[in-house]
Amino acid sequence: xxxxxxxxxxxxxxxxxxxxxxxxxxxxxxxxxxxxxxxxxxxxxxxxxxxxxxxxxxxxxxxxxxxxxxxxxxxxxxxxxxxxxxxxxxxxxxxxxxxxxxxxxxxxxxxxxxxx
Amino acid sequence: xxxxxxxxxxxxxxxxxxxxxxxxxxxxxxxxxxxxxxxxxxxxxxxxxxxxxxxxxxxxxxxxxxxxxxxxxxxxxxxxxxxxxxxxxxxxxxxxxxxxxxxxxxxxxxxxx
Numbered sequence: 001x002x003x004x005x006x007x008x009x010x011x012x013x014x015x016x017x018x019x020x021x022x023x024x025x026x027x028x029x030x031x032x033x034x035x036x037x038x039x040x041x042x043x044x045x046x047x048x049x050x051x052x053x054x055x056x057x058x059x060x061x062x063x064x065x066x067x068x069x070x071x072x073x074x075x076x077x078x079x080x081x082x083x084x085x086x087x088x089x090x091x092x093x094x095x096x097x098x099x100x101x102x103x104x105x106x107x108x109x110x111x112x113x114x115x116x
Numbered sequence: 117x118x119x120x121x122x123x124x125x126x127x128x129x130x131x132x133x134x135x136x137x138x139x140x141x142x143x144x145x146x147x148x149x150x151x152x153x154x155x156x157x158x159x160x161x162x163x164x165x166x167x168x169x170x171x172x173x174x175x176x177x178x179x180x181x182x183x184x185x186x187x188x189x190x191x192x193x194x195x196x197x198x199x200x201x202x203x204x205x206x207x208x209x210x211x212x213x214x215x216x217x218x219x220x221x222x223x224x225x226x227x228x229x
Contacts, residue, residue, distance in 0.1 A: 032216055043120065043207065043220035044159070051216070090158050094216060101172055102147065102216055106158030 002027045002095040006107035013081045014115050021076040021110045023091030033074040034092040034104060035065055044090060050074060061085070081114045088112075118142075120221035122208050128227045129198055137193045137224045141210030148191050149218060150183055153205040165191060198228045 003026045013019045025031055032051055036044040048059025055067045065076045076089060088111050092104040121140045129135050141148050147166050151159035161175040167188040176182070180198075185191040195202055205225050209218040 034216070036220075041222070043222045044209075046217050046219065049216065092158075101164070102211060102218075103149070103161050103164065103172065104216070104218070106160070108156065108158050 002031075002093050002098065002105045004091050004093045004105055004107040006089075006091055006110045008110050009108075010111045010113065012113050012115065015083050016080050019078050019081040019085070019112065019114070021089050021091075021112060023074045023076065023107060024072050025074060025091075025093040026072065027093060027095040027097075029095050029097030031074075032094045032096055032104075033065070033067060034094075035059065035063070035074075035076050036090045036092065036106075038088040038090065038109070040087075047076070047089075081112075083114045083116055086112055086114045120208055120210055120219055122206075122221040122224050124224060125222060126225045126227075128229065130229050131198060131200060133198055134194065134196045135198055135226065137195075137206050137226070139191045139193070139208030139210075139221060141189065141191070141208070142212075142219055143189075144212065145210035145219075146213045147211040148185055149209045149211070150191070150193050151207040151209065153207055153223070155204075159207055162193070195226075198226075200228050202226060203228045 005024045034049045035047040050057045050067045058064045088109045091107040094104040123138045149164040150162040153159045163173040165185040180196045183193045205223045207223045209220045211218045
């Protein structure tokens with residue numbers, strides 16, 4: 001079984017400040033972890049993923065995420081937020097023992113609002 | 117094409133009518149997924165295909181929902197005898213072989229009156 005939790009419905013941050021969007025996961029085996037971003041009236045866009053290797057993953061638009069196995073977390077971070085980062089962010093997980101289906105489970109999303 | 121496309125973008129229908137939602141994946145992508153996304157929720161898996169073969173349909177809510185991908189490219193999700201609870205955003209995604217990254221279309225917003 002695989003599940004993911006995004007404990008915050010909304011995150012507010014001032015432009016120029018660092019941002020963190022939280023994600024925790026649960027899997028039976030080892031996880032593949034993903035972040036997607038959804039802008040209004042657009043589809044989900046891939047930001048970054050953790051498969052294996054370095055726990056700090058860098059992705060698009062200056063975002064990064066840190067895999068923490070002991071805390072079963074994969075928080076999304078950015079050193080300096082932009083107003084244009086305001087969007088809906090989804091964390092997703094896939095248990096690598098689930099075989100070749102590549103079916104992820106998505107969190108319910110976190111709305112990031114960056115204030116000028 | 118350049119990305120995943122879906123049509124129509126918006127569909128309003130009356131309860132009891134059948135609807136067909138179309139997905140055109142990225143050219144050459146082997147796998148195609150359908151998701152349903154309720155307001156305030158993340159995408160929820162419905163079904164997926166590798167080429168023309170439907171590999172998993174465990175997420176389809178009931179037998180009113182069906183999907184096909186007859187030539188291994190375009191896919192159609194059909195909902196028969198629609199009900200108000202079927203109202204949601206329906207999203208399609210495609211993936212090339214050997215990678216987990218899925219590319220999503222813009223979705224079809226279905227409203228059942």
